[in-house]
Amino acid sequence: MSVPPAEPAVKQQVKPRVERDHVVIRFAGDSGDGMQVAGMQFTNESAIAGNDLSTLPDFPAEIRAPAGTLAGVSGFQVNFASHEIFTPGDDLDVLVAMNPAALKMNVGDLKPNGILIVDREQFNEQNLRKAGYESNPLEDGSLAKYQVYPVDISKLTALTLRDTNLPARTVNRCKNFFALGLVSWLFQRPIEPTQKWIASRFQKRPELVEANQRVLQAGYHFGETSELFASAFEVKPARLEPGTYRNITGNSALALGFVVAARKAGRPLFLGSYPITPASDILHELAALKEFDVYTFQAEDEIAGIGAALGAAFGGAIAVTTTSGPGMCLKAETINLAVSVELPLVICDIQRGGPSTGLPTKTEQADLLMALYGRNSESPVVVLAPATPADCFSIALEAVQIAVKYMTPVIILSDGYLANGAEPWRLPNLEELPDIRVEFRTDPRGYYPYLRDPMTLSRPWVIPGTPGLEHRIGGLEKEHLTGNVSYAPVNHEQMVRVRARKIAGIAREIPPTKIIGPSTGDLVVLGWGSTYGPIEAAVRKAQAEGKSVSHVHVRHLNPLPSDLGEVLRRFRKVLVPEMNLGQLVRVIRSEYLIDAVGLNKIQGLPFKEAEISRRIEQMLEG
Amino acid sequence: MNVLGPAQKLTRKDFVTDQDVRWCPGCGDYAILAQVQKVMPELGIPRENIVFISGIGCSSRFPYYMNTYGFHSIHGRAPAIASGLKITRPELSVWVITGDGDGLSIGGNHLIHALRRNVDVKILLFNNRIYGLTKGQYSPTSEQGKVTKSTPYGSADYPFNPIAIALGAQATFVARSIDVEAKHLQDTLLRAYRHKGTAFVEILQNCNIFNDGAFSSLTEKETKADTQLVLEHGKPLIFGKNRDKGIRLRDGKLQVVELGQDATESDLVVHDETDAGLAFLLSQLAAPDFPTPIGVFRAVTRPTYEEIVRGQIQTAKSRRPPDLDALLRQGDLWTVS
């Protein structure tokens, strides 16, 4: 059951509608062409139309690579459907290419007979040369296997705005909205949400509000009235779980999750961070939420970011630090200090391609072993990974919950794909979310800084300002109860073991492993993090074909769910797809002596469903 | 801040912990500890509202010996940790203990940024011009040519001037004192406490094991009157056993003059803690041509980082009362029934 989508802006239905159950579209253009905006707005329109959806923004690391070049191409892919979907889609049904470079970089992903919309005038000699085309693909027959729609996007934009005195440059910048209007018509999306967005985005420049809104509308009308398109398409709303929905990216979901967690704990939220792609948006978002007692501290480096967060945790705040791989390297020593002083702290690593600076804007999940083991000595830390953009909200809450209950640092491994990708998010009922219990010890009787709760093995959280409980903590080894500095050999082993046991014991909080599909069989595909989507899509397809395949997804990477080994052993084979050279698979093999095999892709891009399907078939044959 | 009434006045003993102090006998750190413990009762605030945060080094063991809240952290990072604590808990009195290696080598970046932000923490840098804990390598304040285990041919690099660094970082309170100058050190610590904003105090400290006598000419009874220049706001710069020498400003440079011979008192520079230019000139004075200034080089007030941030939070709240539900419902919503 679902409500009908919002009414389309233009009502005269002249052309026929062709129904599709899902469509994958990519907007591609120069980084200056506003393709990210067009993609985001199209996503929003599709969400409001009631579709399930998944997005994949893909942009260059350079802010403005030279215009018209291959290096400067930026793209935004949206998969929207009338059924549940898990990935941004493998191949494109529709490609919008704003210039020859965008065409060249993307046309290989377009399905045969796919719709290709190009801005005709941009296929001039200069742009063709920059993109390395010897002849014009619009004329030389090389695009014969596609349905090509050359549209004078730039010219029609200029015509729409000819009665304004806007400079040509400004006019040209509106053309993304023409393309968006046209595609919105093609798929019968409501454009009101975008009209509203334009109004608020350009609030201070009414002339730009009017110009962009007019161009958007012009694009929409052009679809309906021009002879170019014989019909429009319709993708009916998906049957999502009842509730109120909004679109959310992984980074936003983390930010909101932390705010909610801190409110639920009744404590201020402190974020110590140093800007780095793709994590900075969390800092930006939280910096604007001061009314929720949110402190954001843009530190001088990542070490100070986590250091300040740890100081805030000492003082009783819900403390978070956010970064990506290079910053994680810098934070290692302070994470270890948090392990030693046993204070609650959440560390978000929004993974990107590496090593070193690597691929700043591209996704990867190769920091798992660093998160698990990348610190000196025995350094047990909780590691969690969200599966989807919306799941980032729950992970943030869970991380805070674990951190304060067990007095431990918790690492969240998100990635560039989850960070910027969006999906519909069913708003949680705030009342139903559990409160996060924060108890500061104030009773001096029988108090020792390292007196542990017999169940959780957690030490008491005593914050400065508490009379009679003055104490000192530090990174030197401590006597097990008093917390006084101790170099005693047996005490050290005892402390190493108790720190390990404390974290291992958190497994009792993890619900039984969910097996999607039959609970025994030929093959189980095991995943973690953002590979959830493509694995789920590929496994469902295989199941529909009658194959004996199940899917297990782990959100808790340390400790692992206590039943995981037993669950995996129920299958003849275990496949672990990862966007790295095989990190979880290594853990599984060593932890359970199971002959799991990896499927590895390290291209800065998420898996395609087909890539996993192929491997599933191979494994089942062999 | 929670203030104690006279009846509750604490004593030095209240700030002593049960831990054995493990510095080498004769180390200047003992004297500093004693003065800090003496000054604490003067602050008039309860023990539980005081926090000492340190990095790593001999000096950084300090928090273990203070019966307050304490955090012995990692090498160089104490200013960052202290900042996070003070920003979220401004009612606490937060002190950073650091060394010349901790604060100026590995933690130099954090130090200058803490100073420029003007978070209201008190930073005491114990400068013994050597790495004590790691057994005697040269430090960023060691004089050029210093022969140590790691520099058998003499160090090739030139030292930092901690006072000049603090001034360059726009610190609002910059002072220097000496481990064995008990009264002067106490007064300086009290001034640092009373200053609102980051206070930076360089404390010259003798490491009698690895750099003994580094400041002996400043501390020996016979010489110190001629080698120390005690800065006092509003007073002319006079020094010498017979108080017969002074500092004059001529052609943009400071000069030593003999009173009664080259100049009279009215020719001398009158110390002004609000004059940034003068503070910098004074920071450059050093042996052998000049006496070494001790006291407050600079003290000015400007809003602290945490005041500004708290102000922003208040403004945000008055503009938009916090509403979690509305926060989650931002943007376009749709309902599935």
Ligand SMILES: Cc1ncc(C[n+]2csc(CCOP(=O)(O)OP(=O)(O)O)c2C)c(N)n1
């Ligand atoms: C990351 C790291 N690097 C190196 C060390 C070793 N280390 C400990 S203290 C120290 C130098 C301390 O010198 P200083 O700050 O001057 O303190 P002092 O011992 O002289 O008081 C060094 C290099 C360390 N503990 N941590």
Ligand code: SF4
């Ligand atoms: S080595 Fe030097 S600084 Fe360290 S305790 Fe001994 S005397 Fe003091």
Ligand SMILES: [Mg+2]
């Ligand atoms: Mg030193």
